[in-house]
Amino acid sequence: MAEDNGTGNKVDNIHGQPRKLPYQFIKDITNDFDEAQIVGRGAYGTVYKGTRENGEEIAVKVLQNMTGFDNKEFENLRRLKHQNVVELLGFCNESEKVVAEYNGKQVIAEKMHTALCFEYVCNGSLAEYISDDPCLGLNWQILYKIIKGTCQGLEYLRHGLEVPIWHLDLKPANILLDKDMIPKLADFGLSRLLGDENTRKTISPVGTWGYLPPEYVQQGLMTKEFDIFGLGVIIAKLMAGREGYSKIDDMKEKMFIKHVRTKGSSY
Template sequence: MNRATVAPRPLPYHLLEEITDGFSEERKLGVGAYGSVYKGQRKGGEIIAVKKLHSMPELNDQQFQKEYLNLASLQHENIVRLVGYCHETRGEYVELNGRTIFAENQHMALCFEYMCNGSLDNCLQDESSGHDWNTRYKIIKGVCKGLRYLHEELNPPVYHLDLKPANILLDEKMTPKIADFGLSKLFEDERTRVPASPIGTLGYLPPEYWSHRLVSNKLDIFSLGVIIIKLMT
């Protein structure tokens, strides 16, 4: 079932600094290829996950806008929800080659609903959790529904291209939500493509990708199969 569309709200960088205690190590939830994620708690008690994006050449204004538009359009109970964003350029004094200079620093962040039970990857590694078959089946079914939404209910469809336990988050009811769309692509049709840059994670990619670098909706399905096997065993 799709959720009512709620537009992500702009959040000033100083507020994100405040609710994450200056992006402290104690607040850090994880680190990815494109940024670090921090737990932020607002004065009203709302908890969000703040993904502070790394400063790198490939993350320019155009790329940030593309990622934002891709994420903001996703509205499904099994897709993690984008609740806010930050894109600011501030003049700041910084250290460079032993000198203090005044320069413009760009700050970009994406803010998501907070998933209190972490990632499926952590759940699978924690042998003491001992989740029963009903819980595991619920997770499998939820991931399948989320993937069907991306592939069949969106026009054009979205291919995630890095589906794995670390990119599936769990809320307080153990409802799974697909996350981390940094490598995702919009495709106008279902033809097989050859990507310009490497994608995915070792162990979750099909043979046709390793042999010919071919990408289609089947890549996500193969990754899903690996996840199901891990959950069942």
Template sequence: MPNGSLYKYITDAPSALDWQTRCKIIEGISFGLRYLHEGSNVPIIHLDLKPANILLDEDFVPKITDFGLSRLFDPQQTIDTAAATGTLGYMSPEYQLRGKITPMADIFSLGVIIMEIITGHRDYPYDIRKSSKDFIKQEMQKWRNKLQKEPGYTLEIDCQQIERYIQIGLICVNNDRSKRPTMKKIIDMLQGVESMNCYIRNEV
């Protein structure tokens, strides 16, 4: 793919991607993952979703790749594995520690990727959940400062979208898999047609 993998674009340097491009990438990955989970009779769980496995075309449209660890998932069955294989930092707690495989493992990975795309930092700090309000406030101030210097943005509207995406990322990395949303709900939340209130209350 012309622009290589997403991994090399996870940065907060002055040359970093603008918000519109980051937004396009987040939405593209989400639609791709929804297709894997809900687009066929038997869901596909990727199990190694990370920036290095997301390639970008000439327009920065993302493509999910590398299905070497992927599993078909029968909703009527529980899949357990004795040895979880994947990439540390992107594996959900229930998969990494107990070998429990469900679509929620990919949702956790997606949450990590969303946080990394927005913050521009690889291996985003996991202790942000102890003070998520302060974390959101800090990140939003950075984005306000950045957008004020760039043409073509409606500051308040774009900041509302960025804050919503940060909250969705936090919701996806909930340690309790039962409190993570499905891909359909994530898409609806990204588009602003699904309330996040119940998920925000369940963050801890």
């Protein structure tokens, strides 16, 4: 059954090519942006869990400070189709006339409502599963699935698109896990098109400290290996646990390998 957004527009199947969705539909499925529906916050906006009439769950990312919808996150996301990349279902970019105060006077202003709708990934982010306690962490079969799937997602971004994409903020919090613990790369707010460039110099800050390669930290250089460094950090944390990884700089290579083997023997 199609949902009526209150203006006569119907919203039925939202899978396939990402499509424009009415603002009223976004309000309805999030219960008017109820705080109880918030599942995440970030620099680019707030993420709500939305539920359709048919029970389907959707993640709604309400974007802040967007003057229009020609933004890089949407343009990058709309062409991504891979099991290890979170699926974009639709977008909202709708204006509304509101009364606002300006220089002490009441004026009519235009307010933009901008949001992205994604498949809802129910098991949270990988960050929630990195643990020093094997009983609280993941078994080896699931760890392997997550590492392999993350690698496949990056491989797709690099070689599966006409114009490759740099993610630029690869970290456990941006790897979501579905009901089968299949990893999905998410949060492409910092991503950039790679093109034919091997190296790019930037003064704009990107990424998260601890997952940034030394050539970027020291010289501001972004290379094609930028995301690979972050992947290596993630794998090391998964294998060693938080405490083990925090000691990596103080350990010799053999000591670190021994720590990982000791932790791994408990799987």
